[in-house]
Amino acid sequence: MTLEILKTKEELRNLIDDYAYLSDDKKIAEVMDLFTPDVTYKVYMGGALVANVSGRENMERDFNGHASLVKTYFTLNGQHTVKIDGDTATGVSFSQIKMIREVEGKDVLTDYSVKYDDSYLFQNGKWLIKDRIGYFLIIEARPISS
Structure with missing residues (x-):
C-alpha cells in the first residue's frame, strides 16, 4: 500500500467523521460542503425507500427540516x-x-444502526460525497427520563 493510498484513506475517513461531527452539532450548511453539488442521497428503512433527494439545495432543506425535530x-x-x-x-x-x-x-431516544454505501469524488483539492445510500437496519425507540 502506497503512502498516497494511505493518505487518501485517511482523508475519506475524515470526511465520514466530519459528516458525523457536523451533523451532531446541527451545522447543516457545513454538512452540505461535504457533498458534490449534484449529490444523490437515499434512505432505506426496513427495506423501504423513505427518502430520495438530489442536489445540495434540496438536501439542505430536508436536513434542516429533520434537524428541527431533533433535540x-x-x-x-x-x-x-x-x-x-x-x-x-x-x-x-x-x-x-x-x-x-x-x-x-x-x-x-431512537437508536439507529446504519450502513452507508457511498461514492466519493476528488474535486477542487478535496474529497466529497457524490452519492450516499443509508440503510437503517435496526431501529429501536424508547422513552427516556430527562
Missing part, C-alpha cells in the same frame, strides 16, 4: 472500507446514531 444527535462511526480509483472511490461505513425527540411531552 440531540449522537453518532458513533465504526468500520469504513474504501476502494480508490484515481479521483473516484467507493466506500462502506457503519454508524450508530442516537436521536432524542420530544413526543407527547416526553423525550424519546
